[in-house]
Amino acid sequence: MSGLCGIIKFDGSPVDRAEVERMAARAAHRGPHGIHYYYQAGVGLACLSMDPTSDGTGACRPVVAGGERVVFVADARLDNRDECQQWGSQAAVISSGTSQDGALPIDAELMLGALLADGERRPGRLVGDYAYALWDAERLELRLSRDAMGMRSLYYRVELGRVLFATEVKQILAANNAPRRLNEQAVAWHLAGMQTPPGCVFYEGIEEVKPGEEVLINMLGHVRQRTVWHPDPDKRIRYRDEREYAEHFRELIVDAMRCRLRARGRVGVSLSGGMDSGTIATVAGWLVERGESTSKVCAYSWAFNEFFGCDERENSYRMADRYGIPIHEIPAEETRPLVNDAAHEPDEDDPFMMMYQAFVSRGLSTAAADRITVMFYGDRGDMICGNFLSDIPGMLSAGLISQAYRELLLLSRIHGQSRISSVSRYILRPTIASVVPPRVISKYRRKVLWLRLLAARKDDIHAHQLRAGPGGRVGMHVRNSFLDRAKLPLQDPIYAAAAVWKQAAVRQRYICIFAPFLTRGLIYNERECAKYGIEYSDPWSDRRIAEFILACPQHYVNRATEPKRIARRAMQGIMPDDAIRSARKTSPSPLYEEALRNQAYAKVMQLITNSCCKERGYIDEVMLQKKFSDFVHGKTPYFDIWSIISLEKWLKKYWCQL
Structure with a gap:
């Protein structure tokens, strides 16, 4: 993959070239085919090119248009090149200044042509894996965007009078006076099943462009975010066969x-x-x-x-x-x-x-x-x-009665449930969830959990189990005091986004994808x-x-x-x-579990003894060690300790020594 980084100064003053070069150097491995720099008044950009294409169309380099009124950089693989070329033919002539005679236009050139033709709608019609930055010197506006499936990354930081952006967070950290403050809410998300949502960065003051989003930043540093693509919840495909x-x-x-x-x-x-x-x-x-x-x-x-x-x-x-x-x-x-x-x-x-x-x-x-x-x-x-997702109500609606019955019997055997319990789980609940709006069900559940939490306020462990949303997923070894200050929301953003899908099975599929x-x-x-x-x-x-x-x-x-x-x-x-x-x-989990119990046991114990996580008040180390010991000695079949291990290794390397 290629890489990007840049600095935009809204007052037009020169960008420190050494600063841009430091940002590029932090991801120099992304530029085996060259690092291309671009500078003009108030602008400093770097494209680190890694082009795997046979025709050179995947090269990453700055592209300009309108007499350098617009400059564009993209780490991209564009899949609808023909469409973009047609759209861009109606726009201003584009020139990167580096193309060879007879060479095909690179993906970034076609993307910019499409965006100039219709900047409001075209971002949502770009198909492929990409992240881009477009600087409009006339409007004094920076546009950052990322592909719908989140296959490329892009981060930014808004400071007084300037904006920094890059493919990797560490590139922004290489800029002058970039602060290093840990975002504890991101830490809490990580401990809640490593489900850190898009847009949540582990460094305060640095933001992430979300998949399918375009971020617009004006000369005053005001940030506006808009969704440029999301799947249509009303679209249905129905074939006879x-x-x-x-x-x-x-x-x-x-x-x-x-x-x-x-x-x-x-x-x-x-x-x-x-x-x-x-x-x-x-x-x-x-x-x-x-x-x-x-x-x-x-x-x-x-x-x-x-x-x-x-x-x-x-x-x-x-x-x-x-x-x-x-x-x-x-x-x-x-x-x-x-x-x-x-x-x-x-x-x-x-x-x-x-x-x-x-x-x-x-x-x-x-x-x-x-x-x-x-x-x-x-x-x-x-x-x-x-992902084991089943849709028996859909089968019944389609008249597949015998197939639905076989599906229900198999699910009952797999999960060791009675037929009555299986009917409730796989037919009644999904049917109700498809009829009753998700926000109503969610609101009801939150009220019930809140009342139970109030009743259990004196019992710290019981209260821990009754937390709503992502806080309810964390292990008992994570301290309630940390969760209180991290302020995780009552609902995962992915569930809120899925609420627009009417059928329960499609809603579950959206959450999976x-x-x-x-x-x-x-x-x-x-x-x-x-x-x-x-x-x-x-x-x-x-x-x-x-x-x-x-x-x-x-x-x-x-x-x-x-x-x-x-x-x-x-x-x-x-x-x-x-x-x-x-x-x-087939899961390779036996390899992981055997390593925890034997070859890596001493290293795990070293990581969870006098740990950074304990020092920062994230975990109850005694309880964590007890649960790990129970797992090692076969008292519990499975224990999710990887979120703690990965966090501890990261804190030890990048934070504890600071």
């Missing part, structure tokens, strides 16, 4: 892969034996076989030699062998969580880390040695068309890939796919009796039939 949904989905996922295979050289796929990464690998191989792509595909897969129940190589090879895709096996036992400290170093931007970071790093280092230019992951696939934990994971993976000079790509995170899935009847998307139903049917003829039948959801 279920096969048409699968055909439509197949067209979308194939096109999403085409857009992302504009790659120079070889591309990699992090391949398991499941439908998500398997779809990516086989569609890529299918496109090469048809002559639609020349990118050679390589796969990188976990090889479990001790935890055989986690191993998916048999199905991975079914998929890869069909298209002659070589697989590089990465021994899972050599990537145990926390065993190698160097493989689990937090980034300065935030404490979010994957517990399987060692595997990600090992895969990327191997891919970099293989000269891979783009690495494909199926990160959003499970949330797009899986745009879950904050997932969005943070995507940004984490993007940062990791950039460190190795590789572009991160997830075809499942295509807004056209998300929009389609949300408009579909959910019982055609996924069922307990046929997980990822729409994907399995769409891949017929592309993925081998035996691979489709064998694809299943």
Whole structure:
């Protein structure tokens, strides 16, 4: 991925070039193909270019228009280039000043042309992964925006008389006199299941542009935010034959892969034996076989030699062998969580880390040695068309009575519930939730919780359990005094955003697709890939796919009796039939849990003894150690300690020594 940074001074005074260069240097790995600077009165910008495209259209460099009245920088992969070129043909002629004769326009040039043609509507019609900054010297206005699915990051800081913006938080921290103040509400969100919502940054005074948002900042430093794209809650797709949904989905996922295979050289796929990464690998191989792509595909897969129940190589090879895709096996036992400290170093931007970071790093280092230019992951696939979401009311409405009955029986067995309880959970509650407005249900629940909280005010532990919203997700080891001062809201923003969807099943799907934990994971993976000079790509995170899935009847998307139903049917003829039948959801969690109990036990105890979290009043360390000990000795089957571990490592490296 490329990178951006810049300083805008509203009084037109010169920008300190050394300051911009320091900001660029903090993410220099994002510029293997050059760092391009641009300066004019009151403006200093840097583009760090990492262009994986075969035709040079993904280059990142400043673009100007209107006699330098407008300057534009973008870290982007634009998927609707033809449309943007048509829109921009009606605008002023654009010149970056660096294009070669006969070269295709870069994505940033086409984006600026579209924005100049219609700045109000066009941002919402840009399709792809991007983050951009547009400075209008005539209006003295800065516009910052980010793609709808949150695949690129963009942060900013408004100061007296100037604005700073950058791809990574650490770049802003490199600016003159940038304060370092910890945002404790972000810490509380992290401890509440690592569900830090978009827009919540771990440094006070630094803001994040949210996915699908444009931020406008004028010469007085006034900030206005507007949503430029969100899925339409009233859109519905109704086909007479279920096969048409699968055909439509197949067209979308194939096109999403085409857009992302504009790659120079070889591309990699992090391949398991499941439908998500398997779809990516086989569609890529299918496109090469048809002559639609020349990118050679390589796969990188976990090889479990001790935890055989986690191993998916048999199905991975079914998929890869069909298209002659070589697989590089990465021994899972050599990537145990926390065993190698160097493989689990937090980034300065935030404490979010994957517990399987060692595997990600090992895969990327191997891919970099293989000269891979783009690495494909199926990160959003499970949330797009899986995640155990069921829609029995929808099946009943469609007249699928016998299928709904089988679905209910299977769900009852999976969750160990009686049939009466299952009817309540999977039929009555979703039906009521589809009829009664979510705000009414939420308001009622908050009132009940508030009354119970008042009744339990003298019992600190009981009160802890009765907290509403994200505060109710934190473990008992998190101190109530910290939660009180962090002031988490009574409802997650994602649930408030989902309230506009009328059907309960679609509402749940929306929450899955745009879950904050997932969005943070995507940004984490993007940062990791950039460190190795590789572009991160997830075809499942295509807004056209998300929009389609949300408009579909959910019982055609996924069922307990046929997980990822729409994907399995769409891949017929592309993925081998035996691979489709064998694809299943397998978790590598035994590797993590075994590491906590054995190889990494001493390191975990070191992290949670006399910790920074305790010193700052975030946790009750005695209770935390007791709960961890219970987990280690098998008294509790599972204990979510990763949020504490990742936070503690981050605090120790970037805060405790300050």
